[in-house]
Amino acid sequence: MAKRIATSILTFFGTLVLTFILFRLLPGNPVTILFRNPQLTHAQIVLLAQQFGLDKPLWVQFLLFVENVFKGNWGISFFYRAPVTSVLFPDLLNSIILLLPATIIAILIGVGLGILSGWKRNSKTDVGILTSSLVLYAIPTFWLGILFIMLIVRVGGLPVAGMVSIQASSGPPLVYLESLARHILLPMTTLALVTLGQFTIIMRSSLLSELTEDYVTAAYAKGMSGSRLLRKHIVPNALLPTVSIIAISIGTIVAGAVLTETVFSWPGVGSLIYDSIGRRDYPVLQGAFLIVALFVIVANFVADLVYAYLDPRVKYS
Amino acid sequence: MLIVLVLIALLAPVISPYPPTKIDLNAILSPPSYQHLLGTTEIGQDVLSLIIWGSRISLLVGFLATAVAMVVGTLFGIFAGYIGGIVDEVLMRTTDFFLVIPAVVLAIVVAAVLGNTLLNVVLIIGLLSWPATARVVRSATLVYKQMPFVEASKGAGGSTLHVLREHILPNVMPLVYANTALTIANAIFTQSALVFLGVGDVSDISWGQTLHFAYSSGAITAGDYWYALPPGIMIVLSVLAFALTGYALDEILNPRLRGGSLFGSS
Amino acid sequence: MALLEIKGLKVGFKTQAGLVHAVDEIDLSLVQGEIVGLAGESGSGKSTLGYSIMKILPRNALVQGSINFDGIELLTLTQSKLEEIRGKRIAMVFQGSMNSLNPLMRVEEQVAEPMILHQQANEKQAVVEARNLLELVGVDKEKGRHYPHELSGGLKQRVAIAMALSTHPALLIADEPTTALDVMTQAQIMRLLGRIRDEFKITILMISHDLALLSETCDRLILMYAGKIAEIGSRDQIVRNPRHPYTQGLLGSIPSVRNIGRASSSIPGDPPDPLNPPAGCRFKPRCSFAKDVCSTFEKGPLYVEDGHYAACVLVGG
Numbered sequence: 001m002a003k004r005i006a007t008s009i010l011t012f013f014g015t016l017v018l019t020f021i022l023f024r025l026l027p028g029n030p031v032t033i034l035f036r037n038p039q040l041t042h043a044q045i046v047l048l049a050q051q052f053g054l055d056k057p058l059w060v061q062f063l064l065f066v067e068n069v070f071k072g073n074w075g076i077s078f079f080y081r082a083p084v085t086s087v088l089f090p091d092l093l094n095s096i097i098l099l100l101p102a103t104i105i106a107i108l109i110g111v112g113l114g115i116l117s118g119w120k121r122n123s124k125t126d127v128g129i130l131t132s133s134l135v136l137y138a139i140p141t142f143w144l145g146i147l148f149i150m151l152i153v154r155v156g157g158l159p160v161a162g163m164v165s166i167q168a169s170s171g172p173p174l175v176y177l178e179s180l181a182r183h184i185l186l187p188m189t190t191l192a193l194v195t196l197g198q199f200t201i202i203m204r205s206s207l208l209s210e211l212t213e214d215y216v217t218a219a220y221a222k223g224m225s226g227s228r229l230l231r232k233h234i235v236p237n238a239l240l241p242t243v244s245i246i247a248i249s250i251g252t253i254v255a256g257a258v259l260t261e262t263v264f265s266w267p268g269v270g271s272l273i274y275d276s277i278g279r280r281d282y283p284v285l286q287g288a289f290l291i292v293a294l295f296v297i298v299a300n301f302v303a304d305l306v307y308a309y310l311d312p313r314v315k316y317s
Numbered sequence: 318m319l320i321v322l323v324l325i326a327l328l329a330p331v332i333s334p335y336p337p338t339k340i341d342l343n344a345i346l347s348p349p350s351y352q353h354l355l356g357t358t359e360i361g362q363d364v365l366s367l368i369i370w371g372s373r374i375s376l377l378v379g380f381l382a383t384a385v386a387m388v389v390g391t392l393f394g395i396f397a398g399y400i401g402g403i404v405d406e407v408l409m410r411t412t413d414f415f416l417v418i419p420a421v422v423l424a425i426v427v428a429a430v431l432g433n434t435l436l437n438v439v440l441i442i443g444l445l446s447w448p449a450t451a452r453v454v455r456s457a458t459l460v461y462k463q464m465p466f467v468e469a470s471k472g473a474g475g476s477t478l479h480v481l482r483e484h485i486l487p488n489v490m491p492l493v494y495a496n497t498a499l500t501i502a503n504a505i506f507t508q509s510a511l512v513f514l515g516v517g518d519v520s521d522i523s524w525g526q527t528l529h530f531a532y533s534s535g536a537i538t539a540g541d542y543w544y545a546l547p548p549g550i551m552i553v554l555s556v557l558a559f560a561l562t563g564y565a566l567d568e569i570l571n572p573r574l575r576g577g578s579l580f581g582s583s
Numbered sequence: 584m585a586l587l588e589i590k591g592l593k594v595g596f597k598t599q600a601g602l603v604h605a606v607d608e609i610d611l612s613l614v615q616g617e618i619v620g621l622a623g624e625s626g627s628g629k630s631t632l633g634y635s636i637m638k639i640l641p642r643n644a645l646v647q648g649s650i651n652f653d654g655i656e657l658l659t660l661t662q663s664k665l666e667e668i669r670g671k672r673i674a675m676v677f678q679g680s681m682n683s684l685n686p687l688m689r690v691e692e693q694v695a696e697p698m699i700l701h702q703q704a705n706e707k708q709a710v711v712e713a714r715n716l717l718e719l720v721g722v723d724k725e726k727g728r729h730y731p732h733e734l735s736g737g738l739k740q741r742v743a744i745a746m747a748l749s750t751h752p753a754l755l756i757a758d759e760p761t762t763a764l765d766v767m768t769q770a771q772i773m774r775l776l777g778r779i780r781d782e783f784k785i786t787i788l789m790i791s792h793d794l795a796l797l798s799e800t801c802d803r804l805i806l807m808y809a810g811k812i813a814e815i816g817s818r819d820q821i822v823r824n825p826r827h828p829y830t831q832g833l834l835g836s837i838p839s840v841r842n843i844g845r846a847s848s849s850i851p852g853d854p855p856d857p858l859n860p861p862a863g864c865r866f867k868p869r870c871s872f873a874k875d876v877c878s879t880f881e882k883g884p885l886y887v888e889d890g891h892y893a894a895c896v897l898v899g900g
Contacts, residue, residue: 007410014414140510140552222696248417259513311686312686
C-alpha cells in the first residue's frame with residue numbers, strides 16, 4: 001500500500017515536471033504569456049517575474065512552481081481576470097456531476113452485458129452484444145453526441161446544451177434538480193455509451209478465460225447450478241482483470257468527458273479547456289491539465305484499493 | 318475493408334467527384350442530390366469529395382503516429398526487458414506514467430501550446446500511444462531473454478546490441494505488428510478528436526475537420542444530417558476495421574485455449 | 584452388488600478434424616469400499632472415463648452406453664437430478680489441486696460449500712464441520728481461515744480432499760491426486776486416501792499415469808490403452824503376473840530395488856492417433872510380441888484367472 005501511495009505521488013510529481021516543461025516551452029517571456037494582460041505595467045511585470053522567480057535558475061523556478069501549486073497559487077486567468085483556482089473548482093464540480101454517474105452506469109451495464117455475453121457465448125445474444133460493444137467502442141464520443149443532438153433537434157423534448165435553464169438556475173431546489181436532470185440526460189447517456197463498450201469486451205474475455213480454469217470445474221463438480229457457479233465463483237474472479245483495465249481506462253473516460261462536455265456545452269473542466277484554447281488562456285489550461293491529471297491519479301489509486309479489497313492475494317500492509 | 322479504405326485514400330483525385338476545395342455557391346447546405354450525392358457544406362463544398370479526400374489525412378496521421386509509437390515503444394520495451402534492474406524500473410515507471418496520464422487531454426494541451434501543425438499532431442499522438450506496445454514488448458523480451466538460443470549467443474560473446482538485434486527483435490516483432498492495428502485505430506480516433514476540438518490542423522481536410530465545421534457552423538443543430546453522418550461513419554468504419562484486424566492478428570499470434578471449455582448455459 | 588456399473592461406455596469428442604474416440608467400449612464395475620487404480624499413459628482416456636462418471640465433459644462430447652450408480656442410470660438423468668448426486672454421492676479430487684481451489688474464497692468456505700448445497704446446512708454449522716474435516720485430513724483448524732495462496736501444494740491437495748469428502752460421498756474419483764507434489768507429500772496423500780477409505784467405507788477410483796504409485800495403495804488395477812481396457816485384475820495378479828505386453832512394459836519401466844542395474848524398458852513409440860486408431864489390437868504397432876492375428880483382434884479382455892482379464896491374443900482362448 002505504501003508502494004501504491006508512493007507511485008501515485010511519483011506520478012503527480014511527473015505531471016508537475018511535464019506541466020512545467022510544457023508551459024516553459026511557450027515562445028516568449030513566460031510572464032507576458034502567463035499573464036497576457038495588456039494593462040500590466042513594466043513594474044508589475046518585474047514584480048510578477050520576481051514573485052514567480054523567473055529571474056532565477058530553472059531548477060529554482062521549478063521548486064517555486066511546485067510550491068505555488070501546493071499553495072493553491074495557480075496563476076491568474078487572463079480571460080476571467082481571477083485566480084485560476086476560483087475559475088476551475090466550480091467547473092470541476094460540474095464535471096464530476098456528469099462523469100461520476102456516467103461512469104457508474106457504464107461499469108454496471110458494461111460488466112453486466114459482458115457477463116451475459118460470455119456466459120451465453122456463441123449464441124445470438126452474444127454475437128449481438130459483442131457487435132454492438134465493438135461499434136460503441138469505435139464511435140467517436142463527439143460524433144455520438146452530434147447524432148443525439150441531431151435526433152433531439154428533430155424530435156424535441158430535451159435540451160441539448162448547458163446544465164440548467166436560466167429560469168431554473170434561480171428557482172427553487174426541486175425545479176433546479178428537474179432542469180439538471182433533463183440537461184444531464186443526453187451527455188450522460190453519450191458518455192456512458194461510449195465507455196461501456198470496452199468494459200463489455202473486457203469482462204467477456206475475462207469471463208471466458210476464467211471458464212477454462214480448473215477451480216471452475218472443481219466447483220461445478222460440487223454439484224451446483226450454473227447460476228450459482230457464475231455468481232459465487234466465476235464472476236468475482238473475472239472482475240479482477242476488469243477492475244485493473246477500468247483503472248487504466250480512467251484517462252480515456254476523462255478524455256471522453258472533455259469531448260462530451262464540449263459537444264453539449266456542459267460547463268465543466270472539458271468545456272473550460274476547449275474555451276481556453278480559443279482564448280489562449282494558458283494559466284487556466286495549465287491548471288485544468290493539473291486538475292485532470294490529479295483526478296485521474298486519485299481515481300487510479302481508488303481502483304487499486306478496490307482491487308486489493310477484492311483480491312486477498314494483494315496484501316494491505 | 319482495410320484495402321478499400323487505403324484505395325479510397327490513394328485514388329482520391331480519381332474517384333472524388335469534385336475537388337474538395339471547390340465551392341458551389343448555388344448549393345449551400347443542400348441535401349443529397351444527383352449533383353452532390355451526399356449534399357454540401359455551409360460554403361458549398363461537396364461532402365462526398367470531402368470525406369474521400371479526408372481519408373488521406375486521417376489514415377496518414379494514423380500510420381505515421383503509429384510508426385512513431387512503434388519505434389519508441391519497441392525500444393523502451395526491449396531495453397527495459399533485456400537490461401532489467403534500475404533501467405527497467407525507470408523505463409517502466411515512465412511507461413506507467415504515460416499510461417495513467419489522460420493522453421487525449423494531454424494531447425489537447427500540448428497541441429494548443431506547441432501549435433497545431435500536422436507534424437506536431439503526428440508526433441504528439443505518436444509519443445502518447447507507445448506505452449501499450451512497450452509493455453507487451455517488455456514481457457515478451459523477458460521470456461526470450463531466458464531462451465537457450467539467447468544464452469548461447471551471449472555465451473559466444475555476442476554484444477548486447479547484437480543479441481537484441483539478431484535474436485530478441487525478430488521474435489518480438491510479431492507482437493508489435495499485432496499492436497500496430499490497434500494503435501492505428503486509436504490514432505485515427507485521437508486525431509479526429511483533436512481536429513474536432515480545433516486543436517488539430519483545421520486547414521487540412523480530414524474527417525475530424527469536416528465534423529468540426531459541421532458542428533461550429535451550426536449545421537448540426539439545424540439537423541443537416543448529410544453533413545455530419547458520413548465523416549463519422551468513416552471514422553467508425555476505419556477504427557472498427559483496424560481494431561478487428563488487431564484482434565484477429567492477436568488471436569493468430571497469441572493462440573490461447575479456444576472453445577472447448579466445459580460450461581455455460583446450454 | 585456393485586456400486587458402480589459401467590457398460591459399453593463410448594465417449595467421443597467432435598472436433599474440426601473429426602470424431603476423436605477417447606473411450607471405446609469400456610465395461611467396468613466397482614464394489615463398495617475398494618480402491619481401484621486406473622492407469623495409463625496420457626491420452627489413454629483414463630481421465631475422460633472419470634469425468635464421464637461425473638458428467639462434466641466438454642459440450643462437444645458424445646456419450647453412449649450405460650453408467651449405473653447405486654441403481655441409478657446417470658447418463659439419462661436430468662440436469663437437476665444430476666446436481667443432487669454430483670458432489671453429494673459422487674465427489675471428485677482433481678488433477679493439480681493447486682488450481683482447483685477458488686483463489687478468492689477462504690478454504691473453509693470452500694470445504695463447507697458442498698454441505699450448504701446438498702445438506703441444507705446453514706453457513707455457520709457447515710464451517711464448523713469443515714474445520715473438523717480439515718483437521719481429519721491433516722490441515723490445522725486455524726488454516727481454514729486462510730486463502731489458497733497461503734497454503735503449500737500438499738496442504739491444498741488435502742483441502743481438495745476434504746472438500747470432496749464433506750458430504751460423505753459413496754464414490755470418490757481422484758484424478759492424478761498427487762502429480763505436481765514432491766515424493767514425500769505424494770506418499771502422505773496416498774496414505775491419507777487409504778485411511779479415508781477405511782474410515783468412511785468409501786469407494787475410491789484413483790486415476791494416475793504412475794502405475795508404481797497405484798500399485799502401492801490400490802486393491803485392484805485397471806490399465807487403459809487408447810480408450811480400451813488392456814488389463815484388469817487385483818494388485819497381486821497384475822504385479823506378479825502381468826499378461827498384457829503393455830502392462831509388462833509399464834511395470835518394466837518402474838524403477839525398483841529388484842531391477843536396479845537392468846536397463847529400464849520403457850515402451851518405445853507413441854500412442855496411436857485417436858482420430859483413426861489402427862484396426863485390431865491398438866497396441867500392436869508398439870508391441871514386441873506382435874503377430875498377424877493382432878490386426879483382427881477385436882475382443883474385450885479375456886479370462887486369465889478369477890478377476891484377472893487381459894485384452895491380448897497371447898492370453899489363451
